[in-house]
Amino acid sequence: xxxxxxxxxxxxxxxxxxxxxxxxxxxxxxxxxxxxxxxxxxxxxxxxxxxxxxxxxxxxxxxxxxxxxxxxxxxxxxxxxxxxxxxxxxxxxxxxxxxxxxxxxxxxxxxxxxxxxxxxxxxxxxxxxxxxxxxxxxxxxxxxxxxxxxxxxxxxxxxxxxxxxxxxxxxxxxxxxxxxxxxxxxxxxxxxxxxxxxxxxxxxxxxxxxxx
Amino acid sequence: xxxxxxxxxxxxxxxxxxxxxxxxxxxxxxxxxxxxxxxxxxxxxxxxxxxxxxxxxxxxxxxxxxxxxxxxxxxxxxxxxxxxxxxxxxxxxxxxxxxxxxxxxxxxxxxxxxxxxxxxxxxxxxxxxxxxxxxxxxxxxxxxxxxxxxxxxxxxxxxxxxxxxxxxxxxxxxxxxxxxxxxxxxxxxxxxxxxxxxxxxxxxxxxxxxxx
Numbered sequence: 399x400x401x402x403x404x405x406x407x408x409x410x411x412x413x414x415x416x417x418x419x420x421x422x423x424x425x426x427x428x429x430x431x432x433x434x435x436x437x438x439x440x441x442x443x444x445x446x447x448x449x450x451x452x453x454x455x456x457x458x459x460x461x462x463x464x465x466x467x468x469x470x471x472x473x474x475x476x477x478x479x480x481x482x483x484x485x486x487x488x489x490x491x492x493x494x495x496x497x498x499x500x501x502x503x504x505x506x507x508x509x510x511x512x513x514x515x516x517x518x519x520x521x522x523x524x525x526x527x528x529x530x531x532x533x534x535x536x537x538x539x540x541x542x543x544x545x546x547x548x549x550x551x552x553x554x555x556x557x558x559x560x561x562x563x564x565x566x567x568x569x570x571x572x573x574x575x576x577x578x579x580x581x582x583x584x585x586x587x588x589x590x591x592x593x594x595x596x597x598x599x600x601x602x603x604x605x606x607x608x609x610x
Numbered sequence: 611x612x613x614x615x616x617x618x619x620x621x622x623x624x625x626x627x628x629x630x631x632x633x634x635x636x637x638x639x640x641x642x643x644x645x646x647x648x649x650x651x652x653x654x655x656x657x658x659x660x661x662x663x664x665x666x667x668x669x670x671x672x673x674x675x676x677x678x679x680x681x682x683x684x685x686x687x688x689x690x691x692x693x694x695x696x697x698x699x700x701x702x703x704x705x706x707x708x709x710x711x712x713x714x715x716x717x718x719x720x721x722x723x724x725x726x727x728x729x730x731x732x733x734x735x736x737x738x739x740x741x742x743x744x745x746x747x748x749x750x751x752x753x754x755x756x757x758x759x760x761x762x763x764x765x766x767x768x769x770x771x772x773x774x775x776x777x778x779x780x781x782x783x784x785x786x787x788x789x790x791x792x793x794x795x796x797x798x799x800x801x802x803x804x805x806x807x808x809x810x811x812x813x814x815x816x817x818x819x820x821x822x
Contacts, residue, residue: 557811
Protein backbone atom coordinates (compact mmCIF):
# COMPACT_ATOMS: atom_id res chain seq x y z
CA UNK A 399 0.00 0.00 0.00
CA UNK A 400 1.01 3.65 -0.47
CA UNK A 401 1.56 6.19 2.30
CA UNK A 402 -2.01 7.53 1.92
CA UNK A 403 -3.53 4.10 2.45
CA UNK A 404 -1.22 3.36 5.40
CA UNK A 405 -2.48 6.62 6.90
CA UNK A 406 -6.15 5.76 6.21
CA UNK A 407 -5.92 2.27 7.65
CA UNK A 408 -3.95 3.27 10.74
CA UNK A 409 -5.70 6.57 11.43
CA UNK A 410 -2.25 8.18 11.75
CA UNK A 411 -1.69 11.33 9.69
CA UNK A 412 0.84 11.20 6.84
CA UNK A 413 2.84 13.96 8.59
CA UNK A 414 3.13 11.82 11.74
CA UNK A 415 4.06 8.74 9.69
CA UNK A 416 6.82 10.74 7.97
CA UNK A 417 8.05 11.88 11.39
CA UNK A 418 8.16 8.26 12.61
CA UNK A 419 10.08 7.27 9.45
CA UNK A 420 12.60 10.08 10.01
CA UNK A 421 13.01 9.09 13.67
CA UNK A 422 13.64 5.48 12.65
CA UNK A 423 10.78 3.99 14.70
CA UNK A 424 9.06 2.86 11.50
CA UNK A 425 11.17 1.00 8.92
CA UNK A 426 11.30 2.58 5.45
CA UNK A 427 8.94 1.27 2.75
CA UNK A 428 10.12 -0.49 -0.36
CA UNK A 429 11.12 2.23 -2.90
CA UNK A 430 9.10 1.94 -6.11
CA UNK A 431 9.90 5.34 -7.67
CA UNK A 432 12.17 8.20 -6.61
CA UNK A 433 9.31 9.74 -4.62
CA UNK A 434 7.07 6.78 -3.74
CA UNK A 435 7.39 3.79 -1.45
CA UNK A 436 5.27 0.74 -0.83
CA UNK A 437 4.25 -0.38 2.69
CA UNK A 438 2.89 -3.71 3.90
CA UNK A 439 0.94 -5.25 6.79
CA UNK A 440 4.10 -5.35 8.88
CA UNK A 441 4.41 -1.57 8.61
CA UNK A 442 0.77 -1.19 9.63
CA UNK A 443 1.28 -3.39 12.69
CA UNK A 444 4.45 -1.58 13.68
CA UNK A 445 2.76 1.79 13.20
CA UNK A 446 -0.02 0.76 15.60
CA UNK A 447 2.53 -0.32 18.18
CA UNK A 448 4.49 2.93 17.89
CA UNK A 449 1.31 4.97 18.23
CA UNK A 450 0.24 2.91 21.26
CA UNK A 451 3.59 3.48 22.95
CA UNK A 452 3.80 7.18 22.11
CA UNK A 453 0.20 8.34 22.45
CA UNK A 454 -1.22 6.03 25.10
CA UNK A 455 1.72 4.84 27.19
CA UNK A 456 3.46 8.25 26.75
CA UNK A 457 6.83 6.70 25.95
CA UNK A 458 9.29 9.25 24.45
CA UNK A 459 10.16 8.54 20.80
CA UNK A 460 13.85 7.99 21.67
CA UNK A 461 12.80 5.29 24.17
CA UNK A 462 10.45 3.74 21.60
CA UNK A 463 13.47 3.39 19.31
CA UNK A 464 15.32 1.46 22.07
CA UNK A 465 12.28 -0.71 22.80
CA UNK A 466 11.88 -1.60 19.12
CA UNK A 467 15.59 -2.39 18.79
CA UNK A 468 15.08 -5.05 21.50
CA UNK A 469 11.79 -6.23 19.97
CA UNK A 470 13.55 -6.81 16.63
CA UNK A 471 16.75 -8.32 18.03
CA UNK A 472 16.28 -12.02 17.28
CA UNK A 473 19.56 -12.82 19.07
CA UNK A 474 17.73 -12.04 22.35
CA UNK A 475 15.32 -14.60 23.73
CA UNK A 476 11.59 -13.88 23.83
CA UNK A 477 11.61 -13.01 27.54
CA UNK A 478 13.84 -10.01 26.94
CA UNK A 479 12.11 -9.00 23.72
CA UNK A 480 8.66 -9.16 25.36
CA UNK A 481 9.79 -7.31 28.48
CA UNK A 482 11.62 -4.59 26.53
CA UNK A 483 8.99 -1.92 27.14
CA UNK A 484 8.85 -2.47 30.89
CA UNK A 485 12.62 -2.31 31.21
CA UNK A 486 12.88 0.82 29.06
CA UNK A 487 10.08 2.81 30.72
CA UNK A 488 11.11 5.59 33.08
CA UNK A 489 10.90 4.07 36.56
CA UNK A 490 9.77 7.21 38.34
CA UNK A 491 11.68 8.85 41.18
CA UNK A 492 13.93 6.72 43.39
CA UNK A 493 11.85 5.66 46.41
CA UNK A 494 12.75 7.18 49.76
CA UNK A 495 14.87 4.77 51.87
CA UNK A 496 12.92 4.56 55.11
CA UNK A 497 11.36 1.99 57.47
CA UNK A 498 8.30 1.67 55.23
CA UNK A 499 10.43 0.75 52.22
CA UNK A 500 12.40 -1.78 54.27
CA UNK A 501 9.13 -3.33 55.52
CA UNK A 502 7.73 -3.37 51.96
CA UNK A 503 10.83 -5.21 50.70
CA UNK A 504 10.44 -7.79 53.46
CA UNK A 505 6.73 -8.38 52.73
CA UNK A 506 7.22 -8.58 48.95
CA UNK A 507 10.03 -11.07 49.48
CA UNK A 508 7.87 -13.17 51.85
CA UNK A 509 5.09 -13.12 49.26
CA UNK A 510 7.34 -14.22 46.40
CA UNK A 511 8.92 -16.94 48.51
CA UNK A 512 5.57 -18.29 49.63
CA UNK A 513 4.06 -18.37 46.16
CA UNK A 514 7.21 -19.79 44.59
CA UNK A 515 7.89 -16.89 42.24
CA UNK A 516 11.49 -18.03 41.88
CA UNK A 517 12.47 -15.83 38.94
CA UNK A 518 11.07 -12.66 40.51
CA UNK A 519 13.06 -13.40 43.67
CA UNK A 520 16.20 -14.03 41.66
CA UNK A 521 15.90 -10.91 39.50
CA UNK A 522 14.87 -8.88 42.56
CA UNK A 523 15.00 -5.11 42.43
CA UNK A 524 16.85 -5.13 39.14
CA UNK A 525 13.36 -5.57 37.72
CA UNK A 526 11.33 -2.35 37.29
CA UNK A 527 8.18 -4.38 38.04
CA UNK A 528 9.66 -5.48 41.37
CA UNK A 529 10.64 -1.91 42.25
CA UNK A 530 7.18 -0.61 41.26
CA UNK A 531 5.47 -3.16 43.51
CA UNK A 532 7.76 -2.52 46.46
CA UNK A 533 7.33 1.24 46.07
CA UNK A 534 3.52 0.95 45.95
CA UNK A 535 3.44 -1.26 49.06
CA UNK A 536 5.75 1.20 50.87
CA UNK A 537 3.36 4.06 50.03
CA UNK A 538 0.45 2.21 51.67
CA UNK A 539 2.54 1.41 54.75
CA UNK A 540 3.76 5.01 55.01
CA UNK A 541 0.12 6.15 55.05
CA UNK A 542 -0.64 3.72 57.87
CA UNK A 543 -2.69 1.22 55.84
CA UNK A 544 -1.96 -2.48 56.36
CA UNK A 545 -0.31 -4.23 53.40
CA UNK A 546 1.62 -7.39 54.16
CA UNK A 547 2.31 -10.72 52.44
CA UNK A 548 -0.90 -12.26 53.87
CA UNK A 549 -3.06 -9.48 52.48
CA UNK A 550 -1.27 -9.55 49.11
CA UNK A 551 -1.27 -13.34 48.65
CA UNK A 552 -4.78 -13.78 47.17
CA UNK A 553 -4.17 -10.89 44.75
CA UNK A 554 -0.84 -12.35 43.71
CA UNK A 555 -2.55 -15.60 42.79
CA UNK A 556 -5.25 -13.75 40.82
CA UNK A 557 -2.76 -11.68 38.80
CA UNK A 558 -0.69 -14.80 38.17
CA UNK A 559 -3.78 -16.41 36.65
CA UNK A 560 -4.23 -13.27 34.56
CA UNK A 561 -0.62 -13.50 33.40
CA UNK A 562 -1.13 -17.14 32.37
CA UNK A 563 -4.26 -16.11 30.45
CA UNK A 564 -2.46 -13.13 28.88
CA UNK A 565 0.49 -15.18 27.68
CA UNK A 566 -1.86 -17.89 26.36
CA UNK A 567 -3.59 -15.16 24.30
CA UNK A 568 -0.23 -13.81 23.13
CA UNK A 569 1.03 -17.25 22.07
CA UNK A 570 -1.94 -17.46 19.68
CA UNK A 571 -0.17 -14.97 17.40
CA UNK A 572 1.49 -16.85 14.54
CA UNK A 573 5.07 -15.48 14.56
CA UNK A 574 7.55 -14.68 17.32
CA UNK A 575 7.69 -11.06 16.15
CA UNK A 576 3.94 -10.69 16.40
CA UNK A 577 3.96 -12.31 19.84
CA UNK A 578 6.64 -9.93 21.05
CA UNK A 579 4.79 -6.91 19.62
CA UNK A 580 1.53 -8.05 21.19
CA UNK A 581 3.22 -8.58 24.56
CA UNK A 582 4.64 -5.05 24.55
CA UNK A 583 1.29 -3.51 23.61
CA UNK A 584 -0.77 -5.71 25.90
CA UNK A 585 1.43 -5.18 28.97
CA UNK A 586 0.97 -1.43 28.87
CA UNK A 587 -2.39 -0.89 27.15
CA UNK A 588 -4.32 -3.42 29.15
CA UNK A 589 -3.60 -1.65 32.45
CA UNK A 590 -6.39 0.96 32.12
CA UNK A 591 -8.80 -1.82 31.07
CA UNK A 592 -7.99 -3.79 34.21
CA UNK A 593 -8.32 -0.76 36.47
CA UNK A 594 -11.70 0.06 34.89
CA UNK A 595 -12.84 -3.54 35.34
CA UNK A 596 -11.70 -3.54 38.96
CA UNK A 597 -13.52 -0.30 39.79
CA UNK A 598 -16.67 -1.65 38.16
CA UNK A 599 -16.34 -4.96 40.01
CA UNK A 600 -15.95 -3.11 43.32
CA UNK A 601 -19.08 -1.12 42.50
CA UNK A 602 -21.04 -4.25 41.55
CA UNK A 603 -19.96 -6.09 44.69
CA UNK A 604 -20.67 -3.06 46.93
CA UNK A 605 -24.22 -2.69 45.56
CA UNK A 606 -24.66 -6.43 45.93
CA UNK A 607 -23.75 -6.27 49.64
CA UNK A 608 -25.09 -2.90 50.76
CA UNK A 609 -27.86 -2.13 48.27
CA UNK A 610 -28.45 0.98 46.17
CA UNK B 611 -2.95 14.16 71.74
CA UNK B 612 -1.69 17.65 70.88
CA UNK B 613 -0.97 18.97 67.40
CA UNK B 614 2.74 18.13 67.69
CA UNK B 615 1.99 14.47 68.45
CA UNK B 616 -0.61 14.27 65.68
CA UNK B 617 2.10 15.56 63.34
CA UNK B 618 4.69 13.06 64.65
CA UNK B 619 2.37 10.07 64.41
CA UNK B 620 1.01 10.93 60.96
CA UNK B 621 4.22 12.21 59.44
CA UNK B 622 2.28 15.29 58.24
CA UNK B 623 3.84 18.66 59.12
CA UNK B 624 1.98 20.92 61.56
CA UNK B 625 1.71 23.58 58.82
CA UNK B 626 -0.06 21.10 56.53
CA UNK B 627 -2.36 19.95 59.36
CA UNK B 628 -3.30 23.58 60.02
CA UNK B 629 -4.02 24.02 56.32
CA UNK B 630 -6.27 20.94 56.32
CA UNK B 631 -8.08 22.30 59.42
CA UNK B 632 -8.62 25.69 57.71
CA UNK B 633 -9.89 23.98 54.56
CA UNK B 634 -12.33 21.92 56.62
CA UNK B 635 -11.04 18.51 55.47
CA UNK B 636 -9.92 17.71 59.02
CA UNK B 637 -12.45 18.34 61.83
CA UNK B 638 -11.29 20.72 64.58
CA UNK B 639 -9.82 19.27 67.77
CA UNK B 640 -11.46 19.59 71.17
CA UNK B 641 -10.50 23.04 72.57
CA UNK B 642 -8.68 22.74 75.89
CA UNK B 643 -7.24 26.27 76.18
CA UNK B 644 -7.59 29.39 74.03
CA UNK B 645 -4.59 28.28 71.94
CA UNK B 646 -4.53 24.50 72.30
CA UNK B 647 -6.71 21.67 71.09
CA UNK B 648 -6.75 17.94 71.70
CA UNK B 649 -6.90 15.39 68.87
CA UNK B 650 -7.81 11.69 68.96
CA UNK B 651 -7.39 8.49 66.92
CA UNK B 652 -10.25 9.52 64.65
CA UNK B 653 -8.33 12.66 63.65
CA UNK B 654 -5.26 10.56 62.96
CA UNK B 655 -7.23 8.18 60.75
CA UNK B 656 -8.90 11.04 58.90
CA UNK B 657 -5.57 12.79 58.41
CA UNK B 658 -4.14 9.66 56.81
CA UNK B 659 -7.09 9.45 54.44
CA UNK B 660 -6.82 13.12 53.47
CA UNK B 661 -3.12 12.77 52.82
CA UNK B 662 -3.72 9.63 50.75
CA UNK B 663 -6.31 11.39 48.62
CA UNK B 664 -4.30 14.60 48.19
CA UNK B 665 -0.72 13.33 47.88
CA UNK B 666 -1.16 9.93 46.28
CA UNK B 667 -4.45 10.01 44.39
CA UNK B 668 -3.89 13.71 43.50
CA UNK B 669 -7.44 14.68 44.40
CA UNK B 670 -7.87 18.50 44.73
CA UNK B 671 -8.60 19.63 48.31
CA UNK B 672 -12.03 21.03 47.30
CA UNK B 673 -12.94 17.59 45.93
CA UNK B 674 -11.63 15.91 49.08
CA UNK B 675 -14.08 18.08 51.04
CA UNK B 676 -16.96 16.77 48.89
CA UNK B 677 -15.77 13.17 49.21
CA UNK B 678 -15.56 13.46 53.00
CA UNK B 679 -19.02 15.05 53.17
CA UNK B 680 -20.39 11.88 51.53
CA UNK B 681 -18.19 9.61 53.68
CA UNK B 682 -19.62 11.26 56.83
CA UNK B 683 -23.24 11.45 55.68
CA UNK B 684 -24.86 8.62 57.62
CA UNK B 685 -28.18 9.26 55.87
CA UNK B 686 -26.59 7.78 52.72
CA UNK B 687 -26.19 4.02 52.52
CA UNK B 688 -22.75 2.45 52.59
CA UNK B 689 -22.66 1.90 48.82
CA UNK B 690 -22.73 5.65 48.16
CA UNK B 691 -20.40 6.46 51.03
CA UNK B 692 -17.85 3.86 49.92
CA UNK B 693 -18.07 4.90 46.26
CA UNK B 694 -17.80 8.62 47.02
CA UNK B 695 -14.20 8.97 45.87
CA UNK B 696 -14.79 7.27 42.51
CA UNK B 697 -17.82 9.43 41.77
CA UNK B 698 -16.02 12.63 42.76
CA UNK B 699 -12.78 12.02 40.86
CA UNK B 700 -12.27 13.95 37.64
CA UNK B 701 -13.35 11.58 34.85
CA UNK B 702 -10.83 12.78 32.31
CA UNK B 703 -11.77 14.14 28.89
CA UNK B 704 -15.06 13.08 27.27
CA UNK B 705 -14.27 10.13 24.99
CA UNK B 706 -14.50 10.70 21.25
CA UNK B 707 -17.80 9.37 19.84
CA UNK B 708 -16.68 7.06 17.06
CA UNK B 709 -17.09 3.48 15.84
CA UNK B 710 -14.54 2.22 18.37
CA UNK B 711 -16.49 3.71 21.29
CA UNK B 712 -19.74 2.22 19.97
CA UNK B 713 -18.08 -1.19 19.65
CA UNK B 714 -16.58 -0.86 23.14
CA UNK B 715 -20.04 -0.11 24.60
CA UNK B 716 -21.44 -3.19 22.86
CA UNK B 717 -18.67 -5.48 24.14
CA UNK B 718 -18.79 -4.14 27.72
CA UNK B 719 -22.56 -4.62 27.73
CA UNK B 720 -22.21 -8.18 26.40
CA UNK B 721 -19.64 -8.89 29.11
CA UNK B 722 -21.81 -7.53 31.93
CA UNK B 723 -24.86 -9.39 30.64
CA UNK B 724 -22.99 -12.66 30.37
CA UNK B 725 -21.44 -12.46 33.82
CA UNK B 726 -24.66 -11.25 35.42
CA UNK B 727 -23.34 -7.90 36.63
CA UNK B 728 -26.91 -6.61 36.97
CA UNK B 729 -26.15 -3.41 38.89
CA UNK B 730 -23.38 -2.31 36.57
CA UNK B 731 -25.74 -2.78 33.62
CA UNK B 732 -28.47 -0.83 35.36
CA UNK B 733 -26.23 2.07 36.42
CA UNK B 734 -24.58 2.03 33.00
CA UNK B 735 -22.51 5.01 31.88
CA UNK B 736 -23.69 7.11 34.78
CA UNK B 737 -20.95 5.27 36.64
CA UNK B 738 -17.42 6.69 36.21
CA UNK B 739 -16.07 3.13 36.51
CA UNK B 740 -18.23 2.05 33.57
CA UNK B 741 -17.11 5.03 31.49
CA UNK B 742 -13.47 4.39 32.37
CA UNK B 743 -13.74 0.76 31.26
CA UNK B 744 -15.56 1.58 28.02
CA UNK B 745 -13.04 4.31 27.22
CA UNK B 746 -10.08 1.99 27.84
CA UNK B 747 -11.57 -0.74 25.62
CA UNK B 748 -12.27 1.84 22.88
CA UNK B 749 -8.61 2.94 23.01
CA UNK B 750 -7.44 -0.63 22.38
CA UNK B 751 -9.92 -1.07 19.51
CA UNK B 752 -8.92 2.26 17.97
CA UNK B 753 -5.30 1.07 17.95
CA UNK B 754 -6.33 -2.12 16.15
CA UNK B 755 -5.86 -4.53 19.08
CA UNK B 756 -8.60 -7.09 19.72
CA UNK B 757 -10.62 -6.52 22.90
CA UNK B 758 -14.08 -8.09 23.00
CA UNK B 759 -16.33 -9.67 25.63
CA UNK B 760 -14.73 -13.10 25.11
CA UNK B 761 -11.25 -11.76 25.74
CA UNK B 762 -12.40 -9.72 28.75
CA UNK B 763 -14.50 -12.45 30.42
CA UNK B 764 -11.72 -14.29 32.31
CA UNK B 765 -10.33 -10.97 33.58
CA UNK B 766 -13.79 -9.85 34.69
CA UNK B 767 -14.12 -12.99 36.78
CA UNK B 768 -10.66 -12.47 38.31
CA UNK B 769 -11.32 -8.85 39.29
CA UNK B 770 -14.71 -9.85 40.67
CA UNK B 771 -12.92 -12.31 42.95
CA UNK B 772 -10.58 -9.50 43.94
CA UNK B 773 -13.54 -7.25 44.75
CA UNK B 774 -15.06 -9.98 46.93
CA UNK B 775 -11.73 -10.34 48.74
CA UNK B 776 -11.35 -6.56 49.05
CA UNK B 777 -14.79 -6.06 50.56
CA UNK B 778 -14.26 -9.01 52.91
CA UNK B 779 -11.10 -7.26 54.14
CA UNK B 780 -12.95 -3.95 54.45
CA UNK B 781 -15.81 -5.50 56.43
CA UNK B 782 -13.25 -6.56 59.06
CA UNK B 783 -13.05 -2.93 60.21
CA UNK B 784 -15.19 -2.49 63.35
CA UNK B 785 -17.34 0.57 62.50
CA UNK B 786 -19.21 1.67 59.38
CA UNK B 787 -17.18 4.88 59.30
CA UNK B 788 -13.90 2.96 59.34
CA UNK B 789 -15.19 0.62 56.63
CA UNK B 790 -16.15 3.55 54.43
CA UNK B 791 -12.81 5.27 54.98
CA UNK B 792 -10.94 2.06 54.22
CA UNK B 793 -12.97 1.52 51.04
CA UNK B 794 -12.14 5.00 49.78
CA UNK B 795 -8.43 4.58 50.52
CA UNK B 796 -8.23 1.02 49.28
CA UNK B 797 -10.06 1.65 46.00
CA UNK B 798 -7.54 4.27 44.93
CA UNK B 799 -4.31 3.34 46.72
CA UNK B 800 -4.38 -0.31 45.86
CA UNK B 801 -4.31 0.36 42.11
CA UNK B 802 -0.52 0.88 41.87
CA UNK B 803 -0.01 -2.26 44.00
CA UNK B 804 -2.11 -4.32 41.60
CA UNK B 805 -0.36 -2.94 38.53
CA UNK B 806 3.02 -3.71 40.11
CA UNK B 807 1.88 -7.24 40.97
CA UNK B 808 0.57 -7.76 37.44
CA UNK B 809 3.83 -6.61 35.80
CA UNK B 810 5.80 -8.87 38.10
CA UNK B 811 3.45 -11.80 37.40
CA UNK B 812 3.84 -11.25 33.65
CA UNK B 813 7.61 -11.25 34.08
CA UNK B 814 7.54 -14.42 36.20
CA UNK B 815 5.29 -16.21 33.72
CA UNK B 816 7.36 -15.04 30.73
CA UNK B 817 10.62 -16.32 32.24
CA UNK B 818 8.82 -19.55 33.16
CA UNK B 819 7.78 -20.11 29.53
CA UNK B 820 10.66 -18.68 27.54
CA UNK B 821 13.64 -18.82 29.89
CA UNK B 822 16.09 -16.13 30.92
